[in-house]
Amino acid sequence: MEPYRIKVVEPIPITTREYRERRYAEGGYNQFNLTADDITIDLLSDSGTGALSAEQQAAGMRGDETYAGARSWARFREVAAELTGYDHIFPVHQGRAAERILFTALLKPGQISLSNTHFDTTRANVELVGGIWRDIPCAEAEDLDSDEPFKGNIDLVALEAALAGPDDIGLVLMTITNNGGGGQPVAMSNIKKASKLCRKHGVPFILDAARFAENAWLVTQREEKYRGHSPRDVVKKAFRLADGCVASLKKDGIVHIGGLLGLNDPELARRCELLLMATEGFRTYGGLSGRDLDMCAQGMLEVTDPLYLRERADATAHLAECARKAGVDSVQPTGVHAVYLNAGRLLPHIPPHQFPGHSLASELYLAGGIRCAELGSLYLGEITDDGELITPAPYELVRLAIPRRVYTRSHLEYVAETLAGIAENPEQVPGYRLTEAPAMLRPFRCRLEKI
Numbered sequence: 001m002e003p004y005r006i007k008v009v010e011p012i013p014i015t016t017r018e019y020r021e022r023r024y025a026e027g028g029y030n031q032f033n034l035t036a037d038d039i040t041i042d043l044l045s046d047s048g049t050g051a052l053s054a055e056q057q058a059a060g061m062r063g064d065e066t067y068a069g070a071r072s073w074a075r076f077r078e079v080a081a082e083l084t085g086y087d088h089i090f091p092v093h094q095g096r097a098a099e100r101i102l103f104t105a106l107l108k109p110g111q112i113s114l115s116n117t118h119f120d121t122t123r124a125n126v127e128l129v130g131g132i133w134r135d136i137p138c139a140e141a142e143d144l145d146s147d148e149p150f151k152g153n154i155d156l157v158a159l160e161a162a163l164a165g166p167d168d169i170g171l172v173l174m175t176i177t178n179n180g181g182g183g184q185p186v187a188m189s190n191i192k193k194a195s196k197l198c199r200k201h202g203v204p205f206i207l208d209a210a211r212f213a214e215n216a217w218l219v220t221q222r223e224e225k226y227r228g229h230s231p232r233d234v235v236k237k238a239f240r241l242a243d244g245c246v247a248s249l250k251k252d253g254i255v256h257i258g259g260l261l262g263l264n265d266p267e268l269a270r271r272c273e274l275l276l277m278a279t280e281g282f283r284t285y286g287g288l289s290g291r292d293l294d295m296c297a298q299g300m301l302e303v304t305d306p307l308y309l310r311e312r313a314d315a316t317a318h319l320a321e322c323a324r325k326a327g328v329d330s331v332q333p334t335g336v337h338a339v340y341l342n343a344g345r346l347l348p349h350i351p352p353h354q355f356p357g358h359s360l361a362s363e364l365y366l367a368g369g370i371r372c373a374e375l376g377s378l379y380l381g382e383i384t385d386d387g388e389l390i391t392p393a394p395y396e397l398v399r400l401a402i403p404r405r406v407y408t409r410s411h412l413e414y415v416a417e418t419l420a421g422i423a424e425n426p427e428q429v430p431g432y433r434l435t436e437a438p439a440m441l442r443p444f445r446c447r448l449e450k451i
């Protein structure tokens with residue numbers, strides 16, 4: 001059960017199918033055009049959508065808004081330094097700000113960033129400084145159904161070959177957990193070996209640690225050597241294997257806004273500090289208010305609570321299991337922050353160019369007011385300006401991201417029931433065609449129509 005009770009509640013909109021049909025059509029069948037009043041259960045993102053604890057709110061009240069050298073900064077730095085062990089701690093307003101600052105200071109044009117999987121903004125930030133991103137996930141990640149425990153791992157053979165080869169590798173970025181790769185965890189042994197290879201070749205090894213606590217939880221459950229260890233202990237060890245981190249605290253900081261850049265190299269830290277001060281804010285607040293810094297600090301303490309992590313992982317697994325019983329498969333084994341539904345398998349009558357992932361996501365909205373994200377050919381495929389799919393994505397998935405401490409099991413069961421209703425007659429779900437397909441940031445700006 002949830003190791004907390006609810007003190008503040010917020011009504012959620014309960015709407016009719018008729019209303020949802022109208023609103024969705026008005027928004028060009030793009031879920032990014034829906035507004036809060038249209039949505040009953042919002043599983044679009046687990047980022048910045050969590051519920052604050054009473055202690056976080058109290059910490060916010062103690063926030064010190066001194067311009068430079070605020071007490072809130074001292075508290076933020078103390079918690080972040082104790083957790084990560086890095087000598088240089090910079091607050092930023094969210095993860096992508098840390099990415100931009102680090103890559104600007106570290107990557108030279110033409111240099112390569114290697115990763116188990118770069119997140120979208122991470123890719124964009126590599127490209128914006130003239131770098132080249134390359135994903136080298138482990139081979140096990142290809143099989144969505146297998147029970148391999150650490151499908152988030154980096155391919156160590158490919159990593160070693162790249163580091164020893166002629167290419168100019170600027171950094172290696174390990175994303176924990178691997179959000180772009182089905183929310184799968186990375187094993188400590190994989191982090192350790194990748195770290196050793198990077199040290200041998202003198203290449204900076206950085207963690208994208210947005211979900212540091214959830215990765216550590218799965219390590220304590222799935223990696224023999226760490227069974228019985230506390231998640232916090234595993235988090236600390238993971239950070240200490242790297243030369244630094246970029247982290248969106250909107251996930252495992254359980255805050256609405258906030259991020260962290262941590263580094264050991266004093267020269268690199270000096271360059272980052274300059275960029276931070278020019279673009280985000282002074283080095284002791286980096287674009288955050290004092291109360292944000294205090295709530296981040298408290299969130300970083302709370303998130304490694306094993307009772308909290310166990311319940312969150314169990315709730316996500318429960319949703320995946322209900323979906324499976326209803327005949328809807330998801331990427332296995334289930335991670336913590338999201339369930340990735342296999343829409344391609346559920347809707348074989350919808351070809352990739354009619355976007356089965358988008359079709360399932362649309363039906364979840366129309367049938368139940370549930371919003372989620374397509375991760376298939378609409379998002380990842382190659383599409384012409386006329387909306388024609390040239391190269392489909394390897395899989396047609398739908399991500400149900402679970403906000404932290406927000407929805408109860410009965411909310412998740414409502415999601416599962418809605419899914420079960422769709423799975424009873426999947427052949428009735430229609431495909432979609434693009435009517436507007438802008439090349440840049442397509443998922444956010446495109447419009448579609450039902451076929």
Ligand code: F0G
Pocket residue numbers: 044045046047094095096097119121122175179180208210248249250259401
């Ligand atoms: N890295 C990973 C692995 C992420 O999942 C995200 C954000 C970021 C970096 C960027 O952080 O949003 O604070 O700037 N992921 C969100 C999501 C948006 O829904 O998965 P940010």
